[in-house]
Amino acid sequence: MPRRLRSNRESHPDIDVEIDQGPQIPTHLDRPIRFLTTPAPTPARSPLLLRSPSRLPGITSDDLRILRTKQRRLQRSASLTTQATRELGPWAIRGLSSTLIFAQHEAGTAVCIDARGWMLTCAHCFGETAQEWRAHRRKWLLCYTGLAVQVECQVWDARRDLALAKVVCIEAPEELSSSSSSHPATPVFTFVPLSTSQSTTAPIICIGQPGADDLDKTAYDLIEISKGRLCGLIPDVDPQDNSEIGALKHDAWTYWGHSGAPLLRRADGSLLGLHSSWDDSTGMRHGVPLAAIKAFLSEHLPLDEADLPGPTASARSLEKKEPEIIVIDSSD
Structure with missing residues (x-):
């Protein structure tokens, strides 16, 4: 079996760009998160909205410094990133808006696969062992616009090398924070379909x-x-x-x-x-x-569209209950 490498380096080749003329996609797919305000009560499991900027919970001072450094860089480059991504094809922008990066030094990447804020990534991004994962269930991620979200890993599968995490906290603009609106905003996430x-x-x-x-x-x-x-x-x-x-x-x-x-x-x-x-x-x-x-999501992604106002969809929705914390690791 070839040796697995997850942290190696090599030179960066030029990336050629082709202009792919095709159908246009809805403009809301430019935005990683839309915030909908309705007279209806905020769903009980809706993520906490923190006023920006905040002292973010569950993060060390060193990791917060790295997060803010990354955040500023993303904010400065967001318009150029969007422009370059559009040239790759009409659906690439949805992929960009659905992709988030881990804020800590160890890096890592995740992708949103459900409008309710379910994120899919590799299990080893939360830990190489079940013990490590249990100690670091919550991580901060950044959208390409610089918007910060905190996720909690709820399913960790070492054999498949997959993890399923749910957004639990969002650093939102002040006007959208729960303390500054009579009708708190409900976040709706851009996601990629399977x-x-x-x-x-x-x-x-x-x-x-x-x-x-x-x-x-x-x-x-x-x-x-x-x-x-x-x-x-x-x-x-x-x-x-x-x-x-x-x-x-x-x-x-x-x-x-x-x-x-x-x-x-x-x-x-x-x-x-x-x-x-x-x-x-x-x-x-x-x-x-x-x-x-597909097998992983069929077992663990819940079906509960009551979380969101209006018509919604997901990459895959198969269960009706919120999953408990699950560890799948035959070696542990």
Whole structure:
């Protein structure tokens, strides 16, 4: 079995950009989060809205400093990032708005797969062991606009290398904070749908965070988009087992910090996999395949559309109850 690498470095190749003329998508997909205000009471499980700027809960002083540094960089580059992403195709902007980066030094990437704020990432982004994960269930993430959200990992599956987290707190503008409105705002998240095809050879884009030892000197943007293609599955390997290395192969450029980055079909922006690792003997990138993602979500993503006002949808909605904290790790 090839050796799994999750923190290696290599040179950054040029990323060519093709203009893909296609149907336009709704403008609200430019926004990672919309805030809807209605006379109806705020849902009981709606995320807490904190007035911006706040002293964020559940974060150390050092990690807060890193978060604010990343946040300022994202805010400064948001319009240019949006412009460059549009040139990759009409659905790339939805992928950008659905992708969030981990705020702490260790980096990592996640993707929203449900309008209620359910985030999918690799299990090892929350911890290499169940013990580590239990100690760090909550993490702060950043949208490409710089907006900060806190998530709680509710399902952690070491074998599939998948984690499911729910947004529990949002650092929102003052006018949207719960203390400054008679009708508190309900957040609705932009998300990517799961692909209806099990293709393992499709052209893709990968959206993720290249890690950096020094945020002031890195040559990469905090969010990089690369193009490539899926390159099939590792022969004779169970696609549900990604514990050693991702069963799905792809050749889109990635760097350490890309773990959990969505692999999106270029044709429609649907989710085909998550980047997870790479093989140091071949240079091939690896990820968690769609089959494992669908099985994981069918077991753990709840069905409860009462959380949101108006018509909503999700990448996959199959259960009606809020999940308990779950650890799936055959080795622990």
